[in-house]
Amino acid sequence: MKNICLNMERFSLLAFIFIPITFTYGFNGESFELECPDECDCHYFRINWVTDCSESNLTEIPYDELSMSVYILDLNGNNITTLKAFPGDIKMRRLQIANNRLTRVDREAFKGLEYLIDVDLSGNNISYVDPEAFLDSRGLLNVELQDNPISVVDGPFLISTTLQYLDISSCNLSEINPQFFDNLTSLTTVDLSNNPLKTLDGSVFDVLTSLETLKLNDCKLTTISESVFSTSINLKNLELAGNQLSNTNWPELLGKMIRLEYLNLRKSGITSLSEDTFSNCTNLVTLILADNELRDLDVAAILGSSVDHLELLDLSNCKIQGPISGEAFANASRLKSLYLSGNPLFAPDLQEALEPLPKLERLFLSNCGLRNLPDNFNVFDNLQELDISHNPLVNVFTKLLAPLEKLEYLNMGYSNLSYIGPDSFSKMTSMKRLVLSGNDLLSLEAGLFGNLTQLTTLELELCGLKRPLNANVFFKNLTYMDLREIRLGGNPLVIPDSGPVFPKQLSQVTILDLSNCNITSLNADAFKNTENLTELNLAGNRIKSEYDSLSFLERLHQLEKINLSNNNLTTIDPQVFVNNPKLHSLNLIGNPFVCDCKIAEMWDWANMIKGNLDVLIGAKSAERDIVVKGNKKKKHLYCHYNETQLRNMSLPINKTVPGRRPFMKPRELSFANRTWAKYVRESGCEPVVKILRPVALVAELFDFNDGHISSGTIVLAITLATTTIVMTLRLFRRRDAPAEDTENNRKLR
Template sequence: MASVNVAVIEVFVILGQCLLLVFPQSAPSQKNGICNVRGSKLLCLNVTHLPKHLPKNIDYIHVIDSNLDRLEQEDLNSASVETLKFERNVIGELTEGAFRLLPNLKSLHMSDNRIHANLTWCLFFDLDNLTSLDLEGNRFNAESFSNLLTLKKTAAPMQYSKDFCRCETTADERNSSCSEELTVLPKLQFLRLSCNPFIILPSDIFLPLGQSPVVSLSLRTCQLLYIDNDTWAPLQHFQKVFLKNNKESKIDELARNIANMNLRTNISLDLSLNSLQEVPMAELAPLNSTLVELILTGNNFSIIRRSAFPQLHALVYLNLATCGIGTIEEGALATLPNLKYLDLSQNRLIKVHQAVMLPTLIFLRLDRNPYDESSCRWQRLHGDGNDENDYDYDDDFFVPIFEKMNRLRSLSFSWTHIKTREITKNMFAGLKELRKMELNKCHLRSIEARAFSALQYLQHLDLSGNQLEIDNDEVFSRLTSLSSLLLHDNRISFKGAKSPFKTLGSLLHLQLNKNFITHLTKDLFLGLENLETLILRDNNIRYWNWPVLGATRNLYSLRLSRNELMEVTEAMLTDFAILRKLDISENPFKCNCELHNFYR
C-alpha cells in the first residue's frame, strides 16, 4: 500500500506541474515574468514584453495577466501563428500595422485591456484570414469615427496621417466617404465589442466590414445612447446581435434600429437587462419572419398579457428568466406558433399557467419559482449558511396535470418547491415523449407507485436534494429507457422496498450518495444488468454478508467513500472482483488481520 501511495503522490505532483504550464494564470507571479513553449504554443505570464524573436512553427500565443502595455509591429512577426490572445494585460495603445506580419491569423482576442481610442478598422488591415475578433472590456469608442481617415490630394496610393494605418485610395475617390473606401477582414464571422463605452454607433462604423460574413455581433454593456439608421446596413449576413444591459438606450431608438436590421437572414436578439417594463411588441413586429431567438432575461415584466407579443412566426427560442413575472394570461403566447424552447426560471410564478402548455414546446424550464430575489440576497448576506434550501420563497408552486404537450422532451422544476410535496400518478401522464426531467430540490416527500409509468422514453431523471424515501418496488415502474437516475441528498433507506430498480434494464448511472442507507440487500440492485456507475458514498453502510452486485455484471465503478465500513467480508470481495474502479476512502477500517484477504 505504501508504494501505491507514493506512486499516487508522484502522479499528483506531475499533474500539478503540468497544470501550471497549461494554465499559466494559475502560476505564481514572478518578478521578471515567464514565457514557455509547449509544442506549438507560446504561453506567457507576468511579462512586460514578448520574446525578441518569436519561436518558429508556433500557431498559438497566449499572454495573460501581464504588464504588457504596447504592441509594435516588430513584436509580432510569424507566418505560422493562427491564434493570438492578449487577455488581462495593460495594453493601452496599438501601433498602426501591429498585426500585419501575421498573415495567417484566424483568431485575435484583446479582451480586458486598456485600449483607449476610436475604433479604427485600419488596425486590422491585411488580416485577410481572421474569423474571430474579441475586443471586449477595453475603452474603445466611436465618437469621431466619421473623421477616421484624412485624404491627401494626390493621384498615387497614399498614406494617411500617422495616427492611422495605411489605407490605399486615389484622389478620384476623395469625395466618397473615407470609411467606405476601406475594406478589411473579409472572412470575419464573430465580432465581440462588449463592455466598451461606445455611447453612439454612427452609420459608417461598420462600412469597412461590408464584405465580411459577420454572423455574430456582441455589444453588451456599451452605454449605448444612439444608433444611426443605417448602422446595421453593411452587415448583410449577421444572425446574432447581443444588446444586453444597455439601459440608457431609449425604446424608440431600439425600435427604429430593429426595424433597420437585415430581414433576409435569421436573427437572434439579446435585449436582457435593459429595464424594459413590457415586451417591446411594436419594436419586434418587423422581425416577424426572421427572429428565431429572443432573450429578454432580467427585465421588469410583472404580467405577460394576451397581446404582449406580436406575430413572430419564426421564433423558436424565448428566454423570460428573472423578469419578475407573476401572471401569464391565457393566450399570451398564442402569437408564437413555432415556439419550441421556453425559459421562465426565477420568476414569481406560483403555478404552471395554461398559456405555457403549448403543444409545440420541446423544452420548458420553470426553475426557482416563485422567486424572491430580495429575500435570497438578504439570506446570503445574513443567513447562517449557504444552503439554498433555506431560502424563503413567496409561496409554493402548483403543478397541474400536463396535457396536450406530446412534443415536450425536457422539463425542469429545479429549486421549485412543489406544493403537493408528492409526485402523483397522473401528473406527467401527458408527456409521453419526455426524455429529460429535473425535479431536484423541490421539497418532495413521496412518489406514488407507477407515477412515471407513462414516460417510457425518459432517459434522465433527477430527484436529488429532496426528502424522499423509496418504500415500494413500483416507484420507477416502466421507465424502460432510463439511463441516468439521480437520487442523492434524500432520506432513502429502502424501508419497505425489495427490488425498486427491477425494470430499469437500461440504467447506466445511479447516484444514491448522501442518504440513510445502512444495509445492502441481496435483491436491491436486481434488474440493473447494464449499470456502469454506482455511487453510494456518504451513507451508513458497514458491511454485507452476501453478494449484492451479481445482477450488475457490467458495473465499472463503485464509490463507497465516507461510509461506516470497518471490515471487508468475503461477499464484499466477490462484488469488488467485477469492478475496474473502487473508492472506499475515508472509512473507519480496523487495520487488523481480518483485512488480509483484501490487501492481498
C-alpha cells in the first residue's frame, strides 16, 4: 500500500510538470501553433508571425507549408522564377521577395490578398507588371519594384486607390507616358531615380495632386518641361541630383512650388543661376547646390531676399573661384547650417563673409585648402559644430579656436597634425565630441584633454597610436563623468599581458571601439578600470578560441553589446557570458566556426536563457531586415563541417530532438557551410539548457530505486512547472493580442 501511494505521488508530480510542458514544447518551443516551412525560420516580431525563408536556395514558394496567419513572409535572396496564387485564406500583410529571378507580376499571383499592405519585388528580372496585379489589395500602401528591367509601360502602370509609396527607381524606364499615374492618385512619395528618362513632358505628374516627395536623381535628364510641376502645389521635397540640367529655366520650373521646403540639385550640371531662380520658393528651408561647377556664383544675388526661411545651405565642392563677398549671406541671416567644404577658400575672405551669420550653429570647411583659419570665431556665439578636417593646417590653429567656448563638436581629422599643444582645448569646456582621427599623432601631450570635463565622445582612429590612452592626458585623480564613448579603431595597439588597458579616469566609459587594432588577446584584467562598459567593439582583430581568451568578459557585468565579428573564433561556449546578465546583442558573424554542438548550446542560450534569438546577430531576421524600404541583404551566422564530419554524415538527416522543430521531409547533407539555424535543426544536438530538458531534469531529480522523493525535489519541480505555465500563458497572450492596422501602426511597421 505504501508503494502504491508513493507511485501515485510520483505520478501526480510528473503529471503536474509534463502537462504544461506538452503545451509549451509541442511545436518548436514558443511557436507551436503556427506552421513553418522546412527551409524557413519562423518567429514572432512584436505580436506578428514572421516566416523568414530568405537566402534558402528556394526555387519555388512553399505555399502548402505556410501558416494562414503569416504576417510577414520574407523570401528575399532565393532563386524563385514564378509566382502562383497564394492560399485563399492567408492573412499576409507584407510580402518580401526581393533579389530573386521573377520575370512577371501577374494578377493571378496576388489574387485574394486582401490584407496586403507592403510588397517588395525589387532586384528581380521583372519586365512586365499587370496593372491589375494588386486590385484585390484594398489597403495597399507601399510597393517596391526598384532594380527591375521594366523599361516600357504603355498606359496606366498600376491600379490602386490607396497606394502612397511607389519606388520604381533603376527600372530602365526611358519614358513616363501621360497615363502612367492615372490610377495612383493617392501617391505621396514617388522614386523614379536612376531611370534613363532624359526628358520629362508637361503633364506627366498632373494627376498627382497629393504628391509631397518626388525623387528624380540620376535620370540623365537634360530637358524638363517648364510646366511639369504646374499642379504639384503640395510638393515639399524635390530631388533632381545627378542630372544634366544646365539649360533649365529654373525660375519658371520652380515658380509654382510655393510650399517647397527641400530642394536637392546636387551634381546636376548647373554652371550658372539667375538672380530670380528661387524668388517664388519663399518657404525653402534646405537648399543643396553641392557638386556643381558654379565658379562665378554670386551667392548674394542668388539667395536674394526671398529665402529668408533658409536654414541649411550646401555649396560644397562647387569650385567657387572668386572670393566670397562680405554680402554673400547677408539675406540669409537665419542660416544655421552652412556647408562650404571642397571650395578653395582663404581665411580673410571667409572672415568677412561669415560675419552676418551670428545664428550659425554648424559650419563645415573640410578640404578647403586652408592653411590658416579666420580669426573672428568670437562672433559665433551659437556655433556648436565645426568641421575643419582634411585641411593642411599643420599646427597653426590653436589660438584661433580658443574663443569657441560653446563649441560642442570639433572635427580636425586628417589635417596633417603631428603635434597638438597641451593648451589647444583648454577653453573649450563645452566640448562634447572631439575628432582627431587620421592624424599621425603617435603620442598625446600631457594634460591635452584635461579641461574637457563635459566630453562625451573622443575619436582617435587611425592615429598610429601604439599605446591606449595614457593617464597623463587627463587630469590626475579626476573621473570624467560624461566621457562615455572612445573610438580607437585602426591603431596598432600593443595590449599589455597583464593589468588594465585604460586609466581610472575613464571609469565611466560605456562605449569602446577597439576594432581592427591587431589584437590577438586581452588579459583577464584588461578592463579593470572600465568595468561600466555597455558596448564593446572588437571586430576585425585576431582573437582565437583558446583557453581563457574571453576571460576579460568576467568583469563586464554591465555589458549589453559586444562585437566579435571577423575574428578567428572556431568555437564558443555560452558559459563565457555567465557574468554578463544584461547582454542582449552578440555579433559573431564572419568567424570560422566549426559545426559542433557548442553552436547548438549558443542557440539555446540565446533562445531560452536570454529569451530572444535576436541576441545572436544573424541568427534570424532583425527588425532592420523586415521594415519597408529596408536592407535587402542581411548577414547570417555560419559554421562549416570539416571533412571528417562530411564523411560521417552522408546519410539522410532527419533527427527529432526535444525542443526542436522536426523536418517534414528527409534531408541530405550536401555542402559544408551551414547557417546556424539549419545546423541546429539537422545536427541532432540535444538541448543542454536545463529548461529545455524538463524530462531529463526530472529523471535526474527522481531516484526511483530508493523509493524517496525529497522536499527539495518537489519545490524545484513545482518551480519548473510554474515557470513553464507562465511561459505558455505569455505565448497564448501574444498570439491572441489584437493587431490593429491603423495608419500610424502601418507607418511604424
